[in-house]
Amino acid sequence: MTETRVFEGTESGFATTKFEALLNWAKKYSLFQYPFVTACCGMEFMSMASPRFDMARFGAEAPRFSPRQADLLWVVGTISQRQAPALRRIYEQMADPKWTLAFGTCASCGGFYDNYTTLAGIDKVIPCDVYVPGCPPRPEAVLDGLLLLQDKIQRGDRTPAIVKPRTDPVPRAKELVSTERLRLGPRAVEPKSKP
Amino acid sequence: MEPLDQDLEEGELELPAEPMMLNMGPSHPAMHGTVRIVVELSGETITKADVQIGYLHRGFEKMCERGTWTQCYPYVDRLNYVSPMLNNVGFSLAVEKMLGITVPERAQYYRVALGELARICDHLTCNGAMAMELGAFTPFLWYVRAREMIWDIFEEETGARVTHSFGRVGGMAKPPTAYFKDLVRATLPRVASVVAESEGLLLKNRIFLDRLESVGKISSADALELSWTGPCLRSTGVPYDIRRAHPYLVYDRFEFDVPVGTTGDNYDRFMCRQEEIRQSMRILEQCLEQMPDDGPIDVDDPRIVMPPKNEVYNTIEGTIQHFKIVMEGIKVPAGEVYSYTEGGNGELGFYLVSDGSGTPYRVRIRPPCFAITQGLERLIVGAMIPDVVPTFGSMNMIGGECDH
Amino acid sequence: MSKAVLEALKTRFGDAIWDTQSQFGDETAIVDPDKWFEIARFLKSDPRCAMNMFVDLCGVDYPDRDPRFEVVLHLRSLEKGHRIRLKTRVGDAEADTAEVDSITPIWGGANWFERETYDLMGIVFRGHPDLRRILMYPEFKGHPLRKDYPANKIQPLVELLEGPEKFAPFGPDEGMPFGRQTHEYNRDDPKMVDGREHPNPSPELPARGPAPRKSLAVKES
Numbered sequence A: 001m002t003e004t005r006v007f008e009g010t011e012s013g014f015a016t017t018k019f020e021a022l023l024n025w026a027k028k029y030s031l032f033q034y035p036f037v038t039a040c041c042g043m044e045f046m047s048m049a050s051p052r053f054d055m056a057r058f059g060a061e062a063p064r065f066s067p068r069q070a071d072l073l074w075v076v077g078t079i080s081q082r083q084a085p086a087l088r089r090i091y092e093q094m095a096d097p098k099w100t101l102a103f104g105t106c107a108s109c110g111g112f113y114d115n116y117t118t119l120a121g122i123d124k125v126i127p128c129d130v131y132v133p134g135c136p137p138r139p140e141a142v143l144d145g146l147l148l149l150q151d152k153i154q155r156g157d158r159t160p161a162i163v164k165p166r167t168d169p170v171p172r173a174k175e176l177v178s179t180e181r182l183r184l185g186p187r188a189v190e191p192k193s194k195p
Numbered sequence B: 001m002e003p004l005d006q007d008l009e010e011g012e013l014e015l016p017a018e019p020m021m022l023n024m025g026p027s028h029p030a031m032h033g034t035v036r037i038v039v040e041l042s043g044e045t046i047t048k049a050d051v052q053i054g055y056l057h058r059g060f061e062k063m064c065e066r067g068t069w070t071q072c073y074p075y076v077d078r079l080n081y082v083s084p085m086l087n088n089v090g091f092s093l094a095v096e097k098m099l100g101i102t103v104p105e106r107a108q109y110y111r112v113a114l115g116e117l118a119r120i121c122d123h124l125t126c127n128g129a130m131a132m133e134l135g136a137f138t139p140f141l142w143y144v145r146a147r148e149m150i151w152d153i154f155e156e157e158t159g160a161r162v163t164h165s166f167g168r169v170g171g172m173a174k175p176p177t178a179y180f181k182d183l184v185r186a187t188l189p190r191v192a193s194v195v196a197e198s199e200g201l202l203l204k205n206r207i208f209l210d211r212l213e214s215v216g217k218i219s220s221a222d223a224l225e226l227s228w229t230g231p232c233l234r235s236t237g238v239p240y241d242i243r244r245a246h247p248y249l250v251y252d253r254f255e256f257d258v259p260v261g262t263t264g265d266n267y268d269r270f271m272c273r274q275e276e277i278r279q280s281m282r283i284l285e286q287c288l289e290q291m292p293d294d295g296p297i298d299v300d301d302p303r304i305v306m307p308p309k310n311e312v313y314n315t316i317e318g319t320i321q322h323f324k325i326v327m328e329g330i331k332v333p334a335g336e337v338y339s340y341t342e343g344g345n346g347e348l349g350f351y352l353v354s355d356g357s358g359t360p361y362r363v364r365i366r367p368p369c370f371a372i373t374q375g376l377e378r379l380i381v382g383a384m385i386p387d388v389v390p391t392f393g394s395m396n397m398i399g400g401e402c403d404h
Numbered sequence C: 001m002s003k004a005v006l007e008a009l010k011t012r013f014g015d016a017i018w019d020t021q022s023q024f025g026d027e028t029a030i031v032d033p034d035k036w037f038e039i040a041r042f043l044k045s046d047p048r049c050a051m052n053m054f055v056d057l058c059g060v061d062y063p064d065r066d067p068r069f070e071v072v073l074h075l076r077s078l079e080k081g082h083r084i085r086l087k088t089r090v091g092d093a094e095a096d097t098a099e100v101d102s103i104t105p106i107w108g109g110a111n112w113f114e115r116e117t118y119d120l121m122g123i124v125f126r127g128h129p130d131l132r133r134i135l136m137y138p139e140f141k142g143h144p145l146r147k148d149y150p151a152n153k154i155q156p157l158v159e160l161l162e163g164p165e166k167f168a169p170f171g172p173d174e175g176m177p178f179g180r181q182t183h184e185y186n187r188d189d190p191k192m193v194d195g196r197e198h199p200n201p202s203p204e205l206p207a208r209g210p211a212p213r214k215s216l217a218v219k220e221s
Helices: A019-028 A041-049 A084-093 A105-109 A139-155 A173-184 B060-064 B070-077 B084-099 B105-133 B137-158 B180-203 B206-212 B220-225 B230-234 B266-290 B309-314 B316-328 B368-373 B376-380 B385-395 C003-016 C033-045 C110-121 C214-220
Strands: A005-007 A014-016 A033-037 A072-076 A099-103 A130-132 B020-024 B036-042 B045-052 B335-342 B347-354 B360-366 C017-023 C026-031 C053-061 C069-076 C083-090 C099-101 C124-126
Touching (some): A130 A139, B045 B376, B084 B335, B084 B347, B105 B180, B105 B266, B105 B385, B137 B180, B206 B266, B335 C017, B368 B385, C003 C017, C003 C033, C033 C069, C033 C083
Antiparallel strands (some): A005 A014, B347 B360, C069 C083
């Protein structure tokens, strides 16, 4: 909400913003989700909903097992050709505004099941907003995808997005030097001046 | 037509007497997303049921015919995704039976340890999910917390949380880490305490007990006829456990009990799984005690096992050996074999046909839940609609395995 | 261990047992398809065999052989703890007469296994109470586990949206050659596959083979 401006000086203060931005802000933190869980990724979905990763921190904890009450469709797992009509029907039952998140490689592109029975990605049947690769993706990656989706909702952007792989947060050599400097003081790691 | 608007006789005011057809699934929250049950109802009683599976058919058997024997591991992992390590071990044993090799003792203990950890995960997930479907959300969160502890071990050992692809023909992908035993020893008491606490939450809950006890009953003769195996068969009182009946790996060196039920209802299946978690922990303790700390993890056969990386890069023999195994695959002698292990749900069988090349000719899995799910119809006919949920939950139907 | 069962079978049925094998510790009997039901019932009822556990039933396709399919049955005895594999051969080269008696009346557990074998292999089980497709949907044509069914020939139930055509998850020059269709790709013109222009995306998808990977071609040019 970069457009928001806060005026102070009166007793309570007030803020101005665009109505659209306010609406989007409200939408992104109140996502009611419908988990369409079919396969292996469901195991990671359980983990993500459970206390350690705790999806509830991001305003998306309320599962609705009726598509009519849901905003966000999680497609968790492989979708077979037999399952595809059911998936499309569920998507059509959802009320606007609605978003879709493909959880895992199978939902994104079919994964390594390149065969007669597997649908090569849910975007062959329904539109998809965010793709989270991984087989199954780690819960951190999925949370990343959720944040990406919230960002997209705030911006009103409907182009599909993919969660990018991230490197481990291991300090790089440069950062190591700076932490070393913190610990030992500036002189310890200063390069020796040339004679 | 509005019946009340018309001037009708007393008897005609009743609702139409035709049976009502109802679809449960495939997107029903208690159907795990992959099963559809078409039930015919008379009131709330089920008079007829048709269980339709196949919503997660992913063509595992066809895919395995396309790669090498080693390339089957990722597919095998995703059969029973709740306990992938047991599948890995089962498939490794099947191929090794064809090759006629036995892995070193350390690898055998390692397989047992990882397999039993996976079995604990399997039972935790099944019982937790069943509790959740009956409305008990807190125990589910606790069970998942306990499962996370075990997954941490798996992550340390294999690098993956769920689908490890860690088994190899003739050994394992990596030897156990130096702190494997300490990790397991530190984790098991924590898991045990969480399991005991959750059990306390559930087993004193009248609603939970009422929905389990004497619901979904099956006799041992019926269960045998339907070729049930695993905890579901044991809950009817048949003490058939492959680890005991046909010991593989080093299971004959451990002391453990095979828990059996008496009536074969949902409660017995739940309790069998709870008890098996404790027995698995017993096996794990003995296994860690006996497991050698050093020694080879792979068989000493360059035709089967990949050479170490520095040999691949520095010697021509290593390069050729690596190339042959990766590009052509392990040459498995022609013939066919049926190998069986105790999976999370029962007898996990692999029927493999080889034509002597590096690619499997036919890979057939005998999925335990396939046989178990076909008994669902028999259990729910005559029961009420709400009984479907605990009955189905206690069977532990895993889509990937059941639908191949 | 179960050699005694094989002996019992041979003495009882004689010529109907075509062959017996013992390989990798598994005992196998290949039997006449006409006597399939009778032999199965004998195995369950005879006290020397007492095969009361049905374990597995599946089919294997050998397109080069004359009876094309093998139906493979695994049995186990709970009391004696022994196992046996029973095989029979059915079907001609066109797979028209692949029929065998159903054993569901003997072991109720065979019901779904026979349905699955019918679904994926196309072997008909005579006398089965409810022989329908089980894993594939009823609209599906053909039997996918037969060797002549292309592995990635899809039969979609819903119309697929416009979009890039289904391509293999690996690029044209990645992956390994065996078992997979390899295509010749023209690096300069990514539309050219196997020396001809690849058809535009349409509901009639090609039976096999990946479409050119557009992003890859752009990167290389």
